[in-house]
Amino acid sequence: MAPSDATLVERLPLDNSGDELRELYRRYSGELYGFALNALTDRELAEEVVQDVFARAWRRAADYDPRRGSVRTWLYAITRNRIVDARRRGAVRPGLAPQDAEEMPAEVDSELEQAVLRWQMAAALTRLSPEHREVIRLAHYGGLTLREISERMGIPLGTVKSRTSYAMRTLRLILDEMEVG
Amino acid sequence: MGRCASHGELVGGYVLGALEPAEMEGMRRHVAGCPTCGPEVRRMSTLPGLLDTAHPGDVPPPAASPEVEQAILDRFVRERRRAAASPRRRRRRRLFAALAAACVAAIVLVVALLVNGDEAETSAYATARLTPPNTGSTARATAWVDAVPAGTSVSLGAWGLDGGGAVYQLWCVRPNGEWVSGGTFRSSAGGNAKAKLTAAVKPGDYHVIVITQGSRPAEGSAHGRPVLRGKLRY
16 A cells, blocks of 8 residues: 555655655645646746755654644645745845745745635646536536536436536545645 | 536636526526535636736746756765865764774864865866857757866766767866866767866856867867857856
8 A cells, every 4th residue: 555645754864765755746846836837937936946845845844743744734834834935035136135026925835725716626626537526617717507517418417417506525635645635 | 526416517617707607597596595506616716816917828838958957966966075175064973982083183174184185176166157159050069167277177068969989179268268278078979978077277267168060170260160159156
């Protein structure tokens, strides 16, 4: 059985092979990179952020406390801080003393929190099956009733009703696991 | 938790407000008194607000380029190596072997003096992500730079180069425009390369690394055709 995220992090300080780090990277690099890219809109910067996040993760692995949150939440928090740093570096113009750019405006912070949430929701939706994602998309974003979805997709109304309920239950479980909402 | 046999399949549509008006009203009355549907609806009640934060056009996360994983693992191995030789660990050892401290220190000193003449890495290092100067190429490379007594040691990983053993040359470019060669290397059949090269210039005295194709100068130039270029980040 594959080790849990928390087990991987717990093993990181003793990992000399890089195997635990590689596994953690494979589990999370995609969504963290997507989040960083979304926030920074610069591929190279986003890749640097991802590098820094995993470097920090192995250096600070001993500080991770599973009682305070999941590994995903911990990695997102590190990513969020790295993004703030990357933006701060970008905001430091030649001639501007570094301490002048020390504080980020509050709205940037809040905007970043929204970006985290948005990206986590996008990541959660991608974990649904295409059928489940589609009924949520049509009902929530498309504003269609289940009857209209049934007609549009050419499937029985009863199937759409149960599929929608399963989709929402699954989404709730995924978000619970991700510690969102 | 069990499902409500009579109304369980309507819960999702109800939370999304996607039932017909009569069904919505019937469900509202049912949920108020049902010990199964009530808690389930409450658990799902934050979902519409959360869905509002995502955009329907949000796409699955794209993947970072493969060299990012390699760069992270290389960095990991390098830091592990450094950590193994950290002063803290040496201090701890001294505590456990207090009587041998003088001898150990002497041995360390002698070894350090001997190794110093070789290419012992210092703690200073920088990295450079190298990208093609023209957009047509997909080649990429990462260079890890260390200061060594001879100048600069560059560990290079490159991907997407011309395959079949094509020859490339690495250059460190000083701010005054002077190009200092770090030597040549060949790509693998698949267009990748890993090389450790040395240039006679100290990190800090240059900020740009360029890789050119071929070991001979291109026409009208003192060096080959640049295929990758990147700035050092300290």
